[in-house]
Amino acid sequence: MDLDLRKLRYFVTVADQLHFGRAADELHIAQPALSRQIRALEQDLGTPLLTRDRHGVALTDAGRQLLTDAGPLLASVQAIRRRVARAARGGQRLIVGFRAGISVTSAVQLFNARHPEVVVDMQRIEGDDQTSMLLDGRIDVGYVRLPIDETGLRVTPLYTEPRVAVLPVGHRLAGKGAVTQADLTDEPLVWHADPSTQPTRRPHPNAGYLVRGVDETLEHVAAGRGISFLARSATVFHSHPDIAYVPIPDLAPDQVSLAVPASRTSPVVDDFLAAAQETAEITAECGNYEMGLLGSGAVAKE
Numbered sequence: 369m370d371l372d373l374r375k376l377r378y379f380v381t382v383a384d385q386l387h388f389g390r391a392a393d394e395l396h397i398a399q400p401a402l403s404r405q406i407r408a409l410e411q412d413l414g415t416p417l418l419t420r421d422r423h424g425v426a427l428t429d430a431g432r433q434l435l436t437d438a439g440p441l442l443a444s445v446q447a448i449r450r451r452v453a454r455a456a457r458g459g460q461r462l463i464v465g466f467r468a469g470i471s472v473t474s475a476v477q478l479f480n481a482r483h484p485e486v487v488v489d490m491q492r493i494e495g496d497d498q499t500s501m502l503l504d505g506r507i508d509v510g511y512v513r514l515p516i517d518e519t520g521l522r523v524t525p526l527y528t529e530p531r532v533a534v535l536p537v538g539h540r541l542a543g544k545g546a547v548t549q550a551d552l553t554d555e556p557l558v559w560h561a562d563p564s565t566q567p568t569r570r571p572h573p574n575a576g577y578l579v580r581g582v583d584e585t586l587e588h589v590a591a592g593r594g595i596s597f598l599a600r601s602a603t604v605f606h607s608h609p610d611i612a613y614v615p616i617p618d619l620a621p622d623q624v625s626l627a628v629p630a631s632r633t634s635p636v637v638d639d640f641l642a643a644a645q646e647t648a649e650i651t652a653e654c655g656n657y658e659m660g661l662l663g664s665g666a667v668a669k670e
Contacts, residue, residue, distance in 0.1 A: 369420065371412070371486075372408075372409065372412065373441075373442070373445060374405075375405050375406070375409040375412070376409070376434075376441070376442065377395075377442060378391070378395060378397075378402055378405045378409075378434060379406060379409055379417060379431075379434065379435075379438065380439070380442065381394055381395055382402070382406060382417075382418065382429060383417075383427055383434075383435045383506050383624055384661030386424060386425045386426065386467045387424070387425060387486050388402060388403060388425065391399065391408055393541065400506050405591070406418065407498060411546070411615065411620060413430070413434070415430045415630040416428050416430065416431075417434060417658055418431055422585075425489050425533075428639055437527070438495035439503075440503055440519060440520035443500065443503035443504040443505075443520075443633055444503065444629070446504040446505055447503065447504055447629065447632075448505070449505070450504070451505055454606055457624040459522055460483075460485060460572075460636065461486065461487045461488075461489060461565065462479075462486055462487070462489070462508050462509070462515070462636060462637070462640060462643060463489045463490075463506070463507045463509075464476065464488060464489060464491070464508065464509050464510070464511070464581065465490075465491050465492070465493040465498075465500075465501055465502070465506075465507035465509070465512075466488050466490060466492060466493065466508065466510070466511040466589065466639070467492075467493060467494075467495070467498075467509035467511060467512060467513050467580045467602075467624075468492070468581070468602045468605060468606065469598075469600075469602030469603070469605055469606075470511045470513075470601065470624060471502055471601075472490055472511060472644075473649045474647035475584050475635075475640065475643045475646075475647045476490070476643075478643040478647055479639060479640050481531050482634065482639060482643070483543060483639060486636060488640075491506075491507055492495065492600050493507065493510060494511075494580055494581045495513065495543055495580075495581075496560070496580060497575060498510060498512045498516050498627070499518075499519070499520075500518045501606060502521060502627055502628065502629055503520055503521075503629060504554035504595075508632070508634075508637060509626060509627070509628050509637055509640055509644075510626070510627045510628075510630070511624060511625075511626060511644075512624070512625055512626070512627045513599060513622055513623065513624060513625075514622075514623040514625060515546065515565050516625075518627075520631070520637055521576060521627045521628065521629060522627065522628050522629070522630045523626070523627045524625055524626045524641060524644075524645070525623060525624075525625045526624050526626055526629075526637035526644060526645065526648040526652075527624055527648045527649065528623050528651040529599050529600050529601055529621060529624065529652060530599075530600045530615065530616075530617070530619075530622070530623040531540050531567060531597045531598060531599055531600065531605060531616060531619045531620070531621065531622050532598055532600050532613045532614060532615055532616060533547055533552060533595060533596075533613070533614045533615075533616045533619075534585065534586070534589050534595060534596040534598055534599060534611060534612075534613060534615060535589065535595055535596060535611070535612045535613075536589055536590055536591075536592050536595075536610060536612070537590075537609075537612050538592075538610065539595070539612065539655060541614060542612035543612070545614075545615070546614065546615045546616065546617055547552025547614050547615075548615050548616065548617075548618050549568055549569060549570050549616065549618055549619060550570070551575075552568075552570075552572070552595060553570050553572075554572075554573065554596070555572060555573075555594065555595045556572065556573050556574065556575035556576075556593070556594035557572035557573065557574060557575055557594050557595060557596065558575050558577050558585055558588045558589055558594040558595065558596045559574065559578065559579070559580055559596065560578065560579050560581070562586065567597060567619055567620045568597075568619065568620075569620075572595075575593050575628040576593075577587070577593055577594065582598065582602055582606045583606070585598070586606060586608045586611050586634055590610035591606055596617065597616070598613070598662075599622035599624075600622075617649075626641055626644045626645075628641065660667075
């Protein structure tokens with residue numbers, strides 16, 4: 369029995385909404401037609417996926433399992449469509465995503481020396497997009513910062529780099545040469561993800577601001593809403609007149625890795641991975657060098 373992708377997409381929408389009416393509106397189909405498609409999918413799979421009663425709609429155990437598996441499958445289909453569309457436009461193209469502060473220049477130059485026929489595009493990505501952009505084909509490979517949801521991905525560690533504390537310039541510790549985690553105990557934290565991903569051994573109270581990207585983090589910290597942490601290399605490209613960066617040596621380092629979809633088999637992607645591994649030390653040293661220039665005032669502020 370082949371799994372009908374249209375029915376699967378309908379199911380995911382209902383599972384996300386837990387409401388047939390709202391799901392039908394989102395899918396632009398009539399609610400009775402949507403109900404028939406879900407019943408047909410349940411018949412195809414031989415098990416109920418949803419329970420429906422006067423209290424609403426809920427997922428069965430089988431429905432929860434299907435929802436978990438459906439996301440990567442539908443994203444993979446979207447990735448195939450994107451890659452086919454790019455191939456139809458002619459020529460080979462590789463899209464490399466990267467997080468703030470990570471230089472991909474050395475790897476791209478080495479890869480292009482070996483594959484001059486492949487056009488390499490580079491695209492900035494944010495933390496909450498890392499997995500989805502890889503799975504749905506918006507990027508082919510990604511320089512990512514951990515933690516990341518590794519479901520459906522192949523993740524290869526490249527190097528680590530120190531983190532710094534991000535403080536308002538008027539903070540009591542802003543002028544220090546270095547701080548410790550103990551120095552920052554009880555400081556509210558402006559963070560970009562689930563607080564369980566905090567790199568500290570000492571949990572911080574959440575400031576109530578979940579931010580997306582470095583720029584939003586700096587604005588919230590500058591406004592006095594909490595402190596934060598950044599990989600040291602990211603600070604090279606993100607200066608702010610109301611922000612101070614202070615080394616915090618006892619904080620867990622940031623892990624930079626290269627991620628590709630686990631289902632993707634491509635000699636071109638494998639060759640880029642090899643180039644990234646060969647140049648990882650150069651990339652890390654580049655960040656350290658630029659950080660030294662920033663500290664000496666040789667790198668201009670934005």
